[in-house]
Amino acid sequence: MKLLRTYPSAFARVSEFDEWFRHPLAGMPTLGQFFSHLGGVLPGVTSDKLAVDVHEDKDAYHAHFEVPGVKKEDVKIELNNGLLTVTAEKRQKNGESESSHTLSRSISVPDGVNVEAITAKLEDGILNLTLPKAENKKPRSIELN
Amino acid sequence: MNATCTPSTCAPAAPSGVTESLRKPLYHVNGNAEAYEVRVEMPGVPKSGVKLDLEDNLLTVRGERASNAREGLKALHRELSPLNYLLRLRLNTPVNEEKMTAKLEDGVLAITLPLRQTAKPRQITVN
Numbered sequence: 001m002k003l004l005r006t007y008p009s010a011f012a013r014v015s016e017f018d019e020w021f022r023h024p025l026a027g028m029p030t031l032g033q034f035f036s037h038l039g040g041v042l043p044g045v046t047s048d049k050l051a052v053d054v055h056e057d058k059d060a061y062h063a064h065f066e067v068p069g070v071k072k073e074d075v076k077i078e079l080n081n082g083l084l085t086v087t088a089e090k091r092q093k094n095g096e097s098e099s100s101h102t103l104s105r106s107i108s109v110p111d112g113v114n115v116e117a118i119t120a121k122l123e124d125g126i127l128n129l130t131l132p133k134a135e136n137k138k139p140r141s142i143e144l145n
Numbered sequence: 146m147n148a149t150c151t152p153s154t155c156a157p158a159a160p161s162g163v164t165e166s167l168r169k170p171l172y173h174v175n176g177n178a179e180a181y182e183v184r185v186e187m188p189g190v191p192k193s194g195v196k197l198d199l200e201d202n203l204l205t206v207r208g209e210r211a212s213n214a215r216e217g218l219k220a221l222h223r224e225l226s227p228l229n230y231l232l233r234l235r236l237n238t239p240v241n242e243e244k245m246t247a248k249l250e251d252g253v254l255a256i257t258l259p260l261r262q263t264a265k266p267r268q269i270t271v272n
Contacts, residue, residue: 126252
């Protein structure tokens with residue numbers, strides 16, 4: 001699948017993602033859904049779309065992107081209108097010549113994330129993004145007077 | 146082999162006694178007159194998790210993912226395979242095993258296999 005860099009398709013992908021955030025209890029997508037999201041491309045095969053895992057705990061969302069062979073300086077993370085876009089440029093040396101291709105993925109940042117406190121770490125070819133939940137958006141109980 | 150098995154998640158013929166599911170990593174091979182370079186993509190594998198072995202022209206690369214403390218976390222979406230990696234390549238060119246080097250960087254293991262210098266052609270003079 002070629003990455004569609006136009007906005008409409010970016011939003012189409014985001015809406016898929018929104019679903020997972022909005023219905024976290026829906027659980028994992030089925031295998032069939034999983035493959036359709038990848039556009040029929042099997043994992044492990046080069047595609048222009050970064051693979052991602054998203055986990056949640058009580059304090060934060062954690063997104064893990066697979067970016068093997070990508071240098072820290074070739075990773076760009078942008079946050080724009082609640083849309084977080086990771087772009088990674090992969091350079092590959094083939095003897096004398098050098099080739100590069102760009103991989104990208106956008107995820108929609110759920111409501112209640114403290115966007116100022118988002119952190120990213122690159123380790124062993126995995127980009128770890130931590131999206132902390134805002135203090136006032138954490139579940140709390142309200143006392144009745 | 147079960148129904149959820151896909152080419153990339155199926156273990157290549159595991160040695161007897163091994164039942165763990167393994168995944169064949171993506172790899173590229175480049176070469177010149179001096180050496181071959183094999184680049185194996187194993188995101189999530191730390192240096193301590195790489196096992197490299199060359200025996201009888203069979204190059205075996207194993208990559209063990211770092212035990213990520215993701216227990217207690219709720220998975221909202223999963224695309225990354227949690228399986229460890231296994232790649233086995235049969236070499237058809239003699240390589241200099243002593244000078245073989247490997248470097249792990251950003252989740253890519255680069256293995257350099259210098260070609261064995263074949264004996265130089267020799268002129269034999271007839272007495």
